[in-house]
Amino acid sequence: MSPKPDVSEERTEQIIEAALKVFAERGVEKARMEDIGAEAGLSKATLYLYFKTKDALIGVIMRRLFAYMLRGFQTLDATEGLVKERLRGFATQLVAELHRMRSLLPLLYEFYAMGLRKSAAREVLGEFVAEFITLLAPLIQQGIERGELRAVDAEKAAITLGAMLEGTLLLWAFAPDRVDMEAQILYGMELLLESL
Amino acid sequence: MSPKPDVSEERTEQIIEAALKVFAERGVEKARMEDIGAEAGLSKATLYLYFKTKDALIGVIMRRLFAYMLRGFQTLDATEGLVKERLRGFATQLVAELHRMRSLLPLLYEFYAMGLRKSAAREVLGEFVAEFITLLAPLIQQGIERGELRAVDAEKAAITLGAMLEGTLLLWAFAPDRVDMEAQILYGMELLLESL
Amino acid sequence: MSPKPDVSEERTEQIIEAALKVFAERGVEKARMEDIGAEAGLSKATLYLYFKTKDALIGVIMRRLFAYMLRGFQTLDATEGLVKERLRGFATQLVAELHRMRSLLPLLYEFYAMGLRKSAAREVLGEFVAEFITLLAPLIQQGIERGELRAVDAEKAAITLGAMLEGTLLLWAFAPDRVDMEAQILYGMELLLESL
Amino acid sequence: MSPKPDVSEERTEQIIEAALKVFAERGVEKARMEDIGAEAGLSKATLYLYFKTKDALIGVIMRRLFAYMLRGFQTLDATEGLVKERLRGFATQLVAELHRMRSLLPLLYEFYAMGLRKSAAREVLGEFVAEFITLLAPLIQQGIERGELRAVDAEKAAITLGAMLEGTLLLWAFAPDRVDMEAQILYGMELLLESL
DNA sequence: CATGAATGAGCCTTCATTCAT
């Protein structure tokens, strides 16, 4: 009858944090359940009380990572003002976010790779892309309707914009000396805005 | 007429082919040397006559994959005509190539992930990006000098162009139903060309 | 009263015991970790909870064997009486010990061979010999000072004595039909005592 | 019909020399047939034309090594003079031989270890010891009969002498800094001669 | 005779997962 507090949610969170860190550092396959346990200050056996398998843990981390990335995009919706300004603002904000996420990049690409192999992962990735387009396209559509943008195909334009952002991230990741991510994303955004 | 023709080059190629396939299908870490041997019609032990370790094999495959991707880009250099036309031609050709490479995409992203972890892989990736920029930027520069393009920053524009291509590939990979890669790459190219 | 008693020392001992047996029977190189596990009633993987590598296990076994051999010698120090009597007593006791150690002889010689190749092993062996001399020489010196022995070079005499013992062990090991170890060690001891 | 010279004996010898060297350097188990082939300037496959298995090669090397050691002892028989002098001469000659054989010591102890496990090896070792005693005992017996030595048990005395020699070799091998082999063998011989 | 090429069998080591406490 003692009021044992349910620590289960706290523990789950604790494990996810630890796993995220270890996955990012060592890579998903190289990360051992033991490592994650150690990072979480728990024994590896304890992890199995909260996650049935390593794969289940991977799935949760993956969802978590993409949810985190989407959170940034969702602000697009909430802001007001001229569409071009909102897109510029979005780019600016993205730049800041990406700097902070740099350590998660290897993990991101691992998930990309996984997404092309495991159907479970594929779903998450597909949703991520769809959500992204679904957020960006209406904004561009709105710009067209308001006469702020030319009458382009909103969906296609949104995809191109997203592609430019993702692609810049990738080039920066592998050639940080050659690609100034901040300048490049803003530059790419301007280039595209000129045609819109 | 020598009694024993040197099969070593042939075998090496045979193994690389098999490894490429198995890596693409199962993933680099999940791929067992035994699988690769089976795919190549050789015993596991035989692989070690041609590659010292699994890592060595991975390295060769990685270099091979990026070399293959660069080969497409290099045609940019060789063609003549208006710069915009050449870029359009390049996009068209890329589209065809990418369709053929679809099965290699998971592997590509795995290598991207690896590139952020292992320095050996990083080097290959860095060179790949650098080479890409080095091929594209002078072309744009040429366009500027010939008065075919506006006086943009050639390097930055090249990076944006490359980013758009890479990014489109990625979005298509994860949402093929939503993203029509062929149309999208050509569309993105047009969009950028308008601003150049 | 703790719910889980620490079995780690017990297991370690259990594994050492098993390894000692398997090494002695099959030889260090031929002994498989699996064999040792089976002998210990444990799985192969469990061994690695207690010993990082097979080499580490070998090292412990080696040290254990030589420590065991030295234990016999150390009684030399503790006993009282005439030096010659103490040496005779030592020989008698050694004989009993050696009979019991017979099954470990192959292992002993393997360690001797290893001692000439691996520096880690060499150290253990060197210490063993040094310790042996260090125990025997002072005793002889004492005998000299007490006038019980002639004024020989104590260290050299100790080495000769040790050599005779080691050598008899070896000849007995390979020609047990021809060499009566018990009689021979006592005989050799008498022969040397006469000159001392 | 061309008078192809039979190189088979030459090749066999060449291989034995190579194997002896490689076994001594790397150890019998660690020595690979490939290593031996390389040392002999032959392909490893060629070794199998001359030796059915690695074990067969080991056997030959073992016999060769012990035969070589016995050759030294056999001079005992041939010399003339006072028995004590002949024994001293033998010790002197042995010392020189042992210095030359130092690199073979690890191999020697490996064979000792093997001799306690494999019956084939055991035979060779047993013969070696027996031969040694058979050479030494009659000499001592002769000394007794000539009145040069006391009426000891010739066989036992021979064994003790052999043991002292073998044992000194062993102690020197492991503690060369502490044991001056040359001086020690001569010293041990003198000590024993005093009692004989 | 000689060997380049190939492999079956094996061994060390790792790790996700289970379970008794």
Added chain:
DNA sequence: TATGAATGAAGGCTCATTCAT
């Protein structure tokens, strides 16, 4: 709930041996 202990299942790599040429 937590964990120390244990393990089945793998996987990379090695090597003695075989064989076609």
